[in-house]
Amino acid sequence: MLEIRNLHVRIEDEGTEIIRGLNLTVKDGEVAAIMGPNGSGKSTLSYALSGRDGYEVTEGEVLFNGVNILEMEADERAASGLFLAFQYPVEIPGVATMNFLKAAMNSQRKARGEAAYSTPDFIRKVREASGRLGISMEMLKRPLNVGFSGGEKKRAEILQMAMLEPKLCIMDETDSGLDIDALKVVSDGVNALRGPERSFIVITHYQRLLEHIVPDSVHVLYKGRIIQSGGKELAQHLEANGYADIIADAA
Amino acid sequence: MLKRVEKLTQAEEAMLAAAARVPASAGRDSAAGLLRERGLPTRRVEAWHYTDLRNLIKGFPGPVESESKPEVEAWLGSITAIVPSARLSFLNGRLVAEDAMPTGVTAKAASPATGFRDGPDMVGILNTMFATHGIEIAVADGAQVETPVELLHGMAGEGAAALRHSFRLGAGAKAVVLERHVSRNGLASHSNTVTDLEVGDGCELLWLFAQEEGEAATHLSQLNIRLGADAKLTLLLLNAGGTLVRREVDIVSSGENSELSIRGVNLIGGTSHIDVTTVLQHEVPGVTANELFRNVATERGHGVFQGQIRVAKEAQKTDARMACNTLLLSDEAEFSAKPELEIFADDVQCGHGATVTDIVDEHLFYLRARGIPEREARSMLVQAFVQEVFDDLEDEGMRDALDARIVTWLEHHG
Incomplete structure (x- = not known):
């Protein structure tokens, strides 16, 4: 699914290198958790993978199903099946959630040479997906994320993910700002989307999320590099002991 | 008091010449007199500070064929x-x-x-x-x-x-x-x-x-x-x-x-x-x-x-x-x-x-990260920004017609 080789990323405005020779392989259907202390490069990695302007890749390559996506624009990466669930979904006044969803779906379909959804087909699809996530049609008429609670915003992200049916989902600290009930709704939403054809990169600070979305592999990110990889027990080790001993071992 | 202009511009001369052919009335004469005396307003006139009419109006075409x-x-x-x-x-x-x-x-x-x-x-x-x-x-x-x-x-x-x-x-x-x-x-x-x-x-x-x-x-x-x-x-x-x-x-x-x-x-x-x-x-x-x-x-x-x-x-x-x-x-x-x-x-x-x-960059990236190409994403954001003005119009037909005009304009100037 995804192969990251010797990736180096710097933030253009600051000039400092944040990702420094990162290697990671995610197999089809795999849920890979990336954990790391503050400032280790978690968000930079998610932005670099999804193609945000201002994140400059200076070295390395990212192969997504064999294609180097680093030359592609953000919208082209999305159309090819990459999805970033934002840590802080942005509020966009004046753009109704429903219209946005339709524009996103049909833009991606167009880019892939598929026919656009008709309005009735689209509405049916939205109804099904939003019902499962406890999102009302009323909420979808509101401007995108405007006035949504933290939980609503994250559920709206999962709704988008369910509608767009990506191949690889990058989840950037999806648990931040969620209470335990919302965490469960969001995790159930993600688990429902798991399958042999779809992979996830779950970026998080805490093991808590990984109790609900059980990963196949866990990777520790520190100073822009993966310093240790293991199974789900690695997350439990981190929860119990913190990052200090793993960082010390790697040094 | 507004200052008297020393020399009329070409446009002012043309306006006065055209006005001389309009049937005279007391109001018309005093209006023409004011133009002759003060000229078109410049940026020194507070109400016209950002629209310097004297500079912006280069010529005056005379009455259109009616x-x-x-x-x-x-x-x-x-x-x-x-x-x-x-x-x-x-x-x-x-x-x-x-x-x-x-x-x-x-x-x-x-x-x-x-x-x-x-x-x-x-x-x-x-x-x-x-x-x-x-x-x-x-x-x-x-x-x-x-x-x-x-x-x-x-x-x-x-x-x-x-x-x-x-x-x-x-x-x-x-x-x-x-x-x-x-x-x-x-x-x-x-x-x-x-x-x-x-x-x-x-x-x-x-x-x-x-x-x-x-x-x-x-x-x-x-x-x-x-x-x-x-x-x-x-x-x-x-x-x-x-x-x-x-x-x-x-x-x-x-x-x-x-x-x-x-x-x-x-x-x-x-x-x-x-x-x-x-x-x-x-x-x-x-x-x-x-x-x-x-x-x-x-x-x-x-x-x-x-x-x-x-x-x-x-x-x-x-x-x-x-x-x-x-x-x-x-x-x-x-x-x-x-x-x-x-x-x-x-x-x-x-x-x-x-x-x-x-x-806002964050808005643009969010839309693009969902697969919406840049040009379209920009246009969506600009539209949203202006269409909010007419959002609560009760007459939906009027609102849609205004929105459509905005979209057309943006397509020509995007």
Whole structure:
């Protein structure tokens, strides 16, 4: 699914290198958790993978199903099946959630040479997906994320993910700002989307999320590099002991 | 005192020469005298600070040929409706076609009572110099007029035309008016339209101004309103054309407890200069006014908003708010905003805010990360920014028609 080789990323405005020779392989259907202390490069990695302007890749390559996506624009990466669930979904006044969803779906379909959804087909699809996530049609008429609670915003992200049916989902600290009930709704939403054809990169600070979305592999990110990889027990080790001993071992 | 000009510009000379051919009247002579003495206003005149008319008006074409031809009448007839209406069509400053007016509305062509205000009222002065025609419209007391009355002004020649209308809405009447301005593209026409509007007590009026003239057109217009007690007035403005545009709205609240809402969109592209200047004069207590403008300036466009709110000593409990938000989409585009509050009453709420921004990067990235290409994403964000102005319009047909015009404009200037 995804192969990251010797990736180096710097933030253009600051000039400092944040990702420094990162290697990671995610197999089809795999849920890979990336954990790391503050400032280790978690968000930079998610932005670099999804193609945000201002994140400059200076070295390395990212192969997504064999294609180097680093030359592609953000919208082209999305159309090819990459999805970033934002840590802080942005509020966009004046753009109704429903219209946005339709524009996103049909833009991606167009880019892939598929026919656009008709309005009735689209509405049916939205109804099904939003019902499962406890999102009302009323909420979808509101401007995108405007006035949504933290939980609503994250559920709206999962709704988008369910509608767009990506191949690889990058989840950037999806648990931040969620209470335990919302965490469960969001995790159930993600688990429902798991399958042999779809992979996830779950970026998080805490093991808590990984109790609900059980990963196949866990990777520790520190100073822009993966310093240790293991199974789900690695997350439990981190929860119990913190990052200090793993960082010390790697040094 | 305003200074005497030493030497007239070519445009000023041409205006005075053209005025000499208009049938003389006392008002016309004094208006021409003022132009001769002061010249067109420059940036040194505060009310024209951002629209230096003397520099911007390079020439004056003389009166447009008023004889109309079938071909241009057909063009005017082909201008699509915003909503179904009873239309009065003016071509090159003359009434050329009129639909039957709805029950309760009378319209008759008239030789207008021209005039201008004290001070640098150059739109009024020029109108007084040139306007010999106009329409007088009256809505009967209590009439509930469903069909919008449309004043469609078309310019189809390289020349100038002026009109002066008067519009009176009787007490308790309800009406919708569409004031529209179009011109054939590429023609350096010069239009001047002044409307004196009296809104009676307890009236409910929606007045839409839509200016979509061609890219070489000069447009000067003014709407002078006296607002009665307990009246409800909604003014909508859309500027989406013209090379030099000055739209003035002057409202005197002369009856208590009226409600006033002004919502405008200015789309400024190419090399156009679009100025909207509003003056709200609160002379009585309890008037609520809410003013919102959203502007998009792109290419080498220059936009101006001047919003004046004057609250007289007697006008307690005035609640007046004004906001002007602009998206600047190119490095060469410019927008100037000047709010002016003059408050002499002590128990009032007045506020104003002006912002100038670019598209927010986070918004753009979010849309692109969902697969929406950059050009489309930008256009969605710009549309959202301006369409909010008309969001709560009750008439969905009108809202959709305005939205469609905004989309079309953005497609040509995106």
